[in-house]
Amino acid sequence: MISRVESAAATRRALLDAAAGLLDEGGPEAVTLREVGARAGVSRGAPYRHFADKDDLLTAIAAQAWNALADQAVTLGADPELSTRDKVRAMLAGMLATGRERPHLYRLMHRPPAGPEVLQAAGRSQGPFIAALSDLVGAAQAHRFGAVLLSGAHGAIGMEASGQLTRDKWKTDADEILDTLVGLLPAR
Amino acid sequence: MISRVESAAATRRALLDAAAGLLDEGGPEAVTLREVGARAGVSRGAPYRHFADKDDLLTAIAAQAWNALADQAVTLGADPELSTRDKVRAMLAGMLATGRERPHLYRLMHRPPAGPEVLQAAGRSQGPFIAALSDLVGAAQAHRFGAVLLSGAHGAIGMEASGQLTRDKWKTDADEILDTLVGLLPAR
DNA sequence: GCATTCAGTTGACGTTGTCAACTCTGTAGG
DNA sequence: CCTACAGAGTTGACAACGTCAACTGAATGC
Incomplete structure (x- = not known):
């Protein structure tokens, strides 16, 4: 069973991984919150639940x-x-x-x-x-x-x-x- | 008398100075083509006559x-x-x-x-x-x-x-x- | 004098970061 | 077991930005 905090922590990790991947592949301008969310399997607003801003x-x-x-x-x-x-x-x-x-x-x-x-x-x-x-x-x-x-x-x-x-x-x-x-x- | 090429060169210099000033004062994110144009006394589209892009x-x-x-x-x-x-x-x-x-x-x-x-x-x-x-x-x-x-x-x-x-x-x-x-x- | 070139303007469009309102679902307290 | 809550996630909206296309106007070359 996945608890809520575990799921939230997993999303946070997924967001970090997605952003790092975009950074590696396309440089800073490739890191958009929309694409980060998409790669992490969430929507464009989700990152704001884990980070203050970009x-x-x-x-x-x-x-x-x-x-x-x-x-x-x-x-x-x-x-x-x-x-x-x-x-x-x-x-x-x-x-x-x-x-x-x-x-x-x-x-x-x-x-x-x-x-x-x-x-x-x-x-x-x-x-x-x-x-x-x-x-x-x-x-x-x-x-x-x-x-x-x-x-x-x-x-x-x-x-x-x-x-x-x-x-x-x-x-x-x-x-x-x-x-x-x-x-x-x-x-x- | 200011010829056309002289005026164009002056605008180009003004754009460079404006952009450099904005960079010094507010960092990279403060450098917007709109503000650069405004500081140089021209419009937001003028920079495209002197530079390919930002x-x-x-x-x-x-x-x-x-x-x-x-x-x-x-x-x-x-x-x-x-x-x-x-x-x-x-x-x-x-x-x-x-x-x-x-x-x-x-x-x-x-x-x-x-x-x-x-x-x-x-x-x-x-x-x-x-x-x-x-x-x-x-x-x-x-x-x-x-x-x-x-x-x-x-x-x-x-x-x-x-x-x-x-x-x-x-x-x-x-x-x-x-x-x-x-x-x-x-x-x- | 006339056509041309080219600096400069303006309207428009897609993208982006960000906020506010909303939904939904585990979780805690009785 | 039920209910109220907290908080993760979504979506609509907005302003700002880079950029392009169409347009204007004046200096330049013939």
Whole structure:
């Protein structure tokens, strides 16, 4: 038997999935509440029972994506097979993979201004990152290194997405930039 | 006496200025062709005499902004008072200033996918940048260094704009990240 | 002087986000 | 078991928007 709250939660998930799918397939302008509702099997007004407005729905998608990245970071941080340096590298590579496979979602995740919901989810993904860096460079330097690494990775992903970072022009790509950035860390 | 082509060019400029102003003041959703026309003193249909559609108008604004940055870079590159390292630093600082003072415009400049018009204007701004780096690290390494520096700067600007790079959380800011990045270059 | 070109206007249409009123159905309280 | 309620979902309506087609008018070239 499906209770009412279960059914409502399922609809909410269906709406999020539908919107994320439309975003991936057709970019931001393809995400219309009417089409989101249709894909989720409900009407155009149904989303307003679960989200304040369209922006709120998009924010929820961004937060969800950040949380998925956070889960991945937590898993990587706890992996005993990986060196600390490889953990850092893998966390940045996870961001790069999102940027390449789901560019519109990636851009949505960095849409300003980030609300508290998104900031918290993003912060959760940065916890294991800082922890790994603390192992390598000490707690005092971890934040400064982290900011440089994260900025570099985020910038490379963005420039690659917009078509500005091409191997043709720069003789390199985002992967190599990640290598260079991680290479700044002491090897331990 | 104002000829017809002069008047048309003036209207085109007025449309660009109006759209850029609306973008700065109210973000992307504040840029409506109706309001752009009103600010430029023409009707809602007038923009279609100068731009294919709204997207084309936004692209023109992005290209214009890149060209302004390119002009600045050219001037900096030719400044005999500045050390090569200071030139590089100043060029990146120019990007940072745009990102802080006109965040919506900055985001528009990096909107994917960048059309040829935007790519060319952006490339023009990168010429002096590469030239300065060649002075410091040699032509062979200039591109690889340039990609890292530009990625780092762009990422820091973007994270600051979205509210993710705060001194409270990272004990640093975009200025210091720029210093760190430029510090990677040999001092000459 | 005349035809032409082209910037600019206006009316219209489809799409979209959003609200208000409505229906319907589990669920809680007696 | 019955009733009242809460809340998920639907539908009609509206304003705003991008865009097109038809139209106007004036500067330009011959």
